[in-house]
Amino acid sequence: MPHFPKPAAGSWTENYPELGTAPVDYTDSIDPAFFEAEREAIFKRTWLNVGRVERLPRVGSYFTKELPSAGPGFSVVVVKTRDGSIKAFHNMCRHRGNKLVWNDYPHEETTGTCRQFTCKYHAWRYSLDGELTFVQQEEEFFDLDKREFGLKPVRCEVWEGFIFVNLDPNAQPLAEYLGPLAKGLEGYPFHEMTDVYYYKAQVGSNWKLFIDAFAEFYHAPVLHQKQAVKEEADKLLGFGFEGLHYELQHPHAMISSWGGMSPPKDLGMVKPIERVLRSGLFGPWERPDIDGLDRLPPGLNPAHAKQWGVDSFHFFPNWMLLIWAPGWYLTYHYWPTDVDKHIFEGTMYFVPPRNARERLAQELAAVTFKEYALQDSNTLEATQTMIGTKVVRDFPLCDQEILLRALHKVAGDYVNEYRNNGAKEARNGAAV
Amino acid sequence: MGLPSEFSDLERFSDWILPTEPDRYAKRLASSMAEMQDFYDTAFPRLEDAITYLDKFPLNDLPDDARELMHLMQSLVNVSFPVEVWKQPKVPDSGATYLDCIQEPVV
Numbered sequence: 001m002p003h004f005p006k007p008a009a010g011s012w013t014e015n016y017p018e019l020g021t022a023p024v025d026y027t028d029s030i031d032p033a034f035f036e037a038e039r040e041a042i043f044k045r046t047w048l049n050v051g052r053v054e055r056l057p058r059v060g061s062y063f064t065k066e067l068p069s070a071g072p073g074f075s076v077v078v079v080k081t082r083d084g085s086i087k088a089f090h091n092m093c094r095h096r097g098n099k100l101v102w103n104d105y106p107h108e109e110t111t112g113t114c115r116q117f118t119c120k121y122h123a124w125r126y127s128l129d130g131e132l133t134f135v136q137q138e139e140e141f142f143d144l145d146k147r148e149f150g151l152k153p154v155r156c157e158v159w160e161g162f163i164f165v166n167l168d169p170n171a172q173p174l175a176e177y178l179g180p181l182a183k184g185l186e187g188y189p190f191h192e193m194t195d196v197y198y199y200k201a202q203v204g205s206n207w208k209l210f211i212d213a214f215a216e217f218y219h220a221p222v223l224h225q226k227q228a229v230k231e232e233a234d235k236l237l238g239f240g241f242e243g244l245h246y247e248l249q250h251p252h253a254m255i256s257s258w259g260g261m262s263p264p265k266d267l268g269m270v271k272p273i274e275r276v277l278r279s280g281l282f283g284p285w286e287r288p289d290i291d292g293l294d295r296l297p298p299g300l301n302p303a304h305a306k307q308w309g310v311d312s313f314h315f316f317p318n319w320m321l322l323i324w325a326p327g328w329y330l331t332y333h334y335w336p337t338d339v340d341k342h343i344f345e346g347t348m349y350f351v352p353p354r355n356a357r358e359r360l361a362q363e364l365a366a367v368t369f370k371e372y373a374l375q376d377s378n379t380l381e382a383t384q385t386m387i388g389t390k391v392v393r394d395f396p397l398c399d400q401e402i403l404l405r406a407l408h409k410v411a412g413d414y415v416n417e418y419r420n421n422g423a424k425e426a427r428n429g430a431a432v
Numbered sequence: 433m434g435l436p437s438e439f440s441d442l443e444r445f446s447d448w449i450l451p452t453e454p455d456r457y458a459k460r461l462a463s464s465m466a467e468m469q470d471f472y473d474t475a476f477p478r479l480e481d482a483i484t485y486l487d488k489f490p491l492n493d494l495p496d497d498a499r500e501l502m503h504l505m506q507s508l509v510n511v512s513f514p515v516e517v518w519k520q521p522k523v524p525d526s527g528a529t530y531l532d533c534i535q536e537p538v539v
Contacts (some may be wrong), residue, residue: 198535226517273512276479346531351507356486356494356502359539363509366453366536371513373531374523381529 011399012246013061019405023394028408030388035339035413041418042317042411043069046251047157047164047177049319049333050088052349054161054194055111056080060128063111064091064101065165066339069207076154076165077101077117077349081128088156088165089130093119094149100126117151126151155180161190170336179249181313184299185323189292193328193349197366198299199373201344205380207318207336208407210344213376214332215314215403217241217257223375232269245303246402251316251410253403259309259325274341277357277364281372282309284361287327288351301325316410327351330369340384346373435504436485436497442478445471448507449500453533456510461521465514472515475508491539502522 007015014021028034051063059082075091076375077100093100098121103110116133117126125134130151135144155166157174157180165175171177203210206339213219221236228236245256263285267275274280287293302309313321320332333345348366351358387393397405435442435449448471450456460468482505491497514521 169511195537196499196535197533197537199531200534201529201531203529271512271516272476273479273509276476277509345532352537353491355491356489356505357483359491359502359537360483360505362508363506364512367509367513370531370533371517371523374526374529377531378523378529381527 003239004244004305006399011186012243013399013402013405014400016248016406019402023396024405024408025394026408027393028389028391028411028415029208029341029384032339035206035336037415037418038336038411038413039069039071041414043067043166043167043336044071045166045171045414045418046317047166047171047174048317049162049164049331050076050078050162052190053086053163054191056086056163057115059084059114060113061111062101062114062117064109066107066109067165067167067335068343069335070167074167075099075150078126078156078163078165086156086158086163087129088154089126089151090154092152093121093124094132094151095119095122095124095135109368126278160186160188178315179252179253180316181247181249181252181299184302185297185313185321187297188300188323188329189290189293190329190349192288192290192292193353195350195352195362197348197350197362197369199346199370201377202337203342203344203377203380204340204403205285205342205384206340206343207334208411209380209383210332210334210342210377211314211320211407212401212404213380214312215253215255216401217243217255218398218400219376223379224372229269229271241400243400244301244305244308247302248402248406250406251414252314254297254302254311254313254408255403256305256311257309258305258307271370273364275362277367279361279364281365281368283309283324283326283328283350283365284358285326286358286361288358290327290351293327314407316407328365340388344377433499434497435501438485439501440503441480442475442501443502445475446500449503450507450510451503451538453506453510453536454460456507457533459507460510460514463521465520468511468514468521472508472511475504477511479505479508494539499539506539 013019055063059080062077062079063192064075076088077091078088081087091100098119099106100117100119123136124134127133132146132149155171157164159174188407218241225233225237241261243255243257247254259282264270278285300311308325310322310324318334322330326352331347335343350362353362450459482501486498486502518524
């Protein structure tokens with residue numbers, strides 16, 4: 001007997017008949033050829049979030065972002081130009097291909113501010129707009145037209161302060177790609193939440209397995225049961241988990257979840273440190289005093305549930321955005337580097353605290369996030385090795401795992417489309 | 433440098449005065465449960481007093497001794513998990529899994 005109403009189709013999953021209800025084939029997470037196809041079909045052709053505009057406060061502020069998911073070596077430099085717009089370029093000097101912007105170790109990301117980019121090798125210089133402006137001993141070259149040797153541009157667009165790049169010059173505009181789920185979030189005060197806690201790890205699993213872990217809360221009462229006090233944990237395990245609402249707008253999806261712990265009905269439900277600091281997994285119980293939280297944008301809490309706790313959006317391919325009822329947000333990025341390896345990034349954003357009490361409440365939320373994330377990630381290598389044996393190939397997914405079903409279907413659709421058409425186009429293009 | 437005189441009872445835990453999460457987490461993993469239980473049992477009852485003391489100052493302009501108290505309380509938050517939840521320093525079953533804090537607003 002569901003605690004929250006399901007669609008008339010009978011289940012969230014059957015509300016999207018294209019998903020089917022059969023067990024899901026996880027070969028897409030262990031097959032090296034499939035991963036190479038994902039690089040071409042997905043990571044070279046979709047909009048990838050690379051951070052926030054607050055990272056580029058001034059004209060000339062820049063950061064580099066490694067994109068190993070698109071292929072070994074891919075790297076972009078993202079910069080704020082003189083007219084205030086944000087541009088991105090392949091991080092490569094046009095002279096003989098040296099990586100343009102890096103410090104000490106060429107594969108490590110870097111950040112800074114400059115008037116122009118100067119190559120370490122032969123001091124070729126590029127303006128913030130990517131134009132080649134200086135060539136060392138220019139007279140030694142043969143008919144060199146500097147206008148033809150600007151940095152290779154990368155599509156770069158901004159949505160609500162989030163910077164995205166796309167390696168496909170013919171990609172549709174970002175806002176159109178992100179679609180109605182993103183539209184429904186516009187106006188949320190992301191720009192007020194500028195205190196950043198950023199975590200990173202190399203994980204020994206396919207990138208989709210970690211999205212799987214964060215795209216369902218069916219696991220929460222089981223895997224995380226020790227994190228609640230005993231009585232509360234038993235109760236949660238008895239109830240199990242049911243989402244308030246699910247919505248798919250292919251290739252993107254969202255899940256809306258309850259979260260009664262902020263603040264809890266009864267202080268006895270939570271741990272001693274949470275009682276004193278009035279904070280926990282769902283963040284500080286007191287909402288920050290900023291505009292924009294009283295009337296939320298229509299895309300949040302779509303079920304209008306009073307128990308609402310968090311909405312989790314998966315923007316394909318590798319970005320998740322979680323907006324929490326108490327007024328903060330969290331992002332996840334998953335950057336595959338191989339079929340069974342990816343780099344995971346988790347970043348929490350809070351309104352800057354006004355005093356030590358608020359700072360310690362945020363500290364507890366951040367520490368709690370890491371404890372949960374370690375529990376979530378520690379199952380992944382165990383899963384990867386076992387599905388890698390191919391003893392079992394198809395796995396049953398329940399209605400609360402609808403986002404996983406959608407993710408694996410969408411990834412498969414992109415790869416099939418590429419194998420059927422995109423690869424042909426590329427071959428034809430090369431032949432012309 | 434030491435803690436504010438009102439908190440001299442916590443002075444013996446001064447090696448927990450650590451400004452960043454990587455320092456605090458490493459110290460947690462390198463400590464025994466007995467050490468962390470002792471720290472928690474002594475410092476947790478002073479947490480509310482510490483907040484009251486710290487909130488007399490602007491967070492971005494704490495006197496040095498108050499900042500040390502803040503860093504000690506941040507360590508207390510970190511050890512609350514082994515003490516209140518796990519009964520061991522590490523998250524159970526986490527094996528070689530790690531999650532490094534690369535950036536945080538350091539007080």
